[in-house]
Structure formats: C-alpha cells, structure tokens
C-alpha cells in the first residue's frame with residue numbers, strides 16, 4: 001500500500017519508558033506505521049542540553065529502544081536510529097542558525113521554562129534547541145510531525161525557519177513540515193496531580209514486574225474527597241478511574257463507575273482490579289521485551305542499520321542545501 005508521506009518524531013533517551021510515554025507517544029508512533037513511512041529518532045544530542053552526566057546515556061538509549069521495539073515499532077519498515085549517528089544534522093543545524101533570529105529563540109515559552117529549570121546551566125545549546133529540532137525534521141524531508149501541545153510552538157518555528165531559508169537562498173531544498181496534533185490524554189502520575197514523569201518518581205514503568213506494578217498501583221491517589229470506604233466516590237475526578245477507562249474492559253468500567261458512586265466498591269478493590277487489568281494488558285509487551293532483550297547486539301544492529309538508512313536520506317538533503325548555498 002502506498003504510504004501517505006513521511007512522519008518524523010524524536011524523543012530524548014530517558015531509559016525505561018512509563019505509562020505516560022506509552023499513552024502519550026509510543027502508542028501513536030506504532031499506529032502511524034500503518035499509514036506513513038516513519039522515521040523515529042532518539043535525540044541524544046538534545047539530551048546533552050540538560051543532563052548532568054552522560055554516564056547513563058548509552059544504557060538509557062538501549063532501554064528506550066528496547067521498549068519501543070517491544071511495543072511494536074517495526075524496524076524493517078520504520079527507520080529507528082540515534083541522532084548523533086547522523087552527523088549531517090549538526091551541519092544543518094549550523095546552517096539553519098544563520099536564518100534564525102535570536103530574539104525569537106529566547107522568546108519561546110519552552111526556552112523560558114528551560115531557563116527556569118536549569119538556572120545553573122543556561123548554555124548556548126539550550127537556546128539552539130529548536131534549531132537542532134528543525135534540522136532533525138527537515139534533514140529527513142519529513143511531511144508530518146506528530147506532537148503534543150507543548151511542542152507545537154517548535155514545529156511552527158521550524159516552518160518559519162524553512163520559509164526563511166528557502167526564500168533567502170531562492171530554493172525549494174527544504175520541505176515545510178505539517179504539524180499533526182495528536183489528541184494526547186494528559187497522563188497523571190500515581191500522585192493523581194502532576195503529569196507522569198521520571199523526575200517526579202510518580203511513574204509506572206512498562207517493563208516493571210507484575211508485583212512492582214501492583215505495588216505502584218496500590219499507591220495511586222484516588223478521589224481525594226473520598227475519606228472512608230463507606231463514602232460515595234466520584235469517578236470523574238479519580239485518576240484510577242481514568243486509567244480503568246483505558247485498560248479495563250468496558251463492562252467492568254461501567255460497573256466500577258456505578259458502584260463507586262454508591263460506595264458499592266472501595267478504592268482498594270478498585271485499584272486491585274486496575275493492577276490486574278494493567279498487568280494483563282502489558283503481558284505481551286513484557287514477553288516481547290524479554291525475548292528481544294536476550295540479544296542486545298541485535299538491538300544495536302537495528303539502530304545502526306536505521307542510521308545507515310537515515311544517512312542516505314540526509315546526504316541527499318545536504319547536497320541540495322550545499323548547492324543552494326553555493327558553498328565553494
């Protein structure tokens with residue numbers, strides 16, 4: 001079947017993935033493979049802007065790749081690779097930086113946020129982050145970039161850089177990417193308050209054992225108004241219920257919804273059921289992860305093969321770019 005175009009996405013190597021990563025990105029990455037030629041990149045260079053040490057970078061890259069493969073990324077058809085394995089991206093980053101107004105970079109809400117979070121290390125790379133991101137996208141002639149709302153300004157920014165570049169050098173060498181807004185559910189952590197994330201340690205890892213998963217689920221905060229087992233609960237404000245809606249069969253969701261409101265089912269019982277359903281849903285993923293993880297070299301081979309394919313596309317784009325620039 002003819003594909004609709006090329007999708008590109010990147011993610012920083014954060015190691016073992018959690019439910020938030022899965023529901024917010026990976027699930028969508030897997031689905032997009034049916035309709036698009038997909039290029040998925042583990043952006044280790046972007047990671048350098050904020051991490052304090054690179055000691056875990058390799059392991060985190062491996063664990064993330066393993067999770068993606070186990071979740072259904074198909075490396076025969078999808079190009080899965082590590083950003084730094086295609087050095088052309090840094091060349092393009094430098095070239096694009098010349099058509100990027102500095103003021104626009106420092107005005108971006110994402111930059112201001114990063115400055116707040118990294119007060120002790122506001123480096124030049126942090127300013128150029130969206131330029132490197134643009135280089136990622138356009139190097140592979142990507143048509144579509146699926147993003148959540150937080151990354152939307154970066155894609156709009158990438159489109160502007162492409163227009164400036166093509167106009168200034170009177171060329172069509174770079175393709176303006178389209179943004180594909182993905183309806184990403186905001187996945188809350190076990191605290192029921194903040195977005196699920198590693199840094200807050202409120203996450204549930206996909207690759208956790210069933211027992212570890214159960215322990216985490218039992219720590220989940222439910223309807224904060226419900227104090228006693230005999231109080232009626234409100235599923236509409238309960239994070240456990242919102243997870244049930246994703247992982248639990250519809251009849252059971254209906255039952256929980258009904259019984260919670262009349263105190264027919266308690267939070268402990270509700271969470272036990274959720275842990276069971278979650279573990280059942282994750283079973284095939286965990287089996288595949290274990291299987292693939294038996295031969296780590298194969299995972300690295302996949303990443304190296306992906307980089308080879310990516311470099312072929314990249315080199316073509318760079319030839320056009322260098323020609324447009326009339327570099328001697």
Ligand code: TRP
Nearest residue numbers: 008009010011012043133136145
């Ligand atoms: N900035 C993205 C993030 O923080 C990661 C990323 C890098 C990316 N390059 C990209 C996303 C290109 C989409 C397209 O999550």
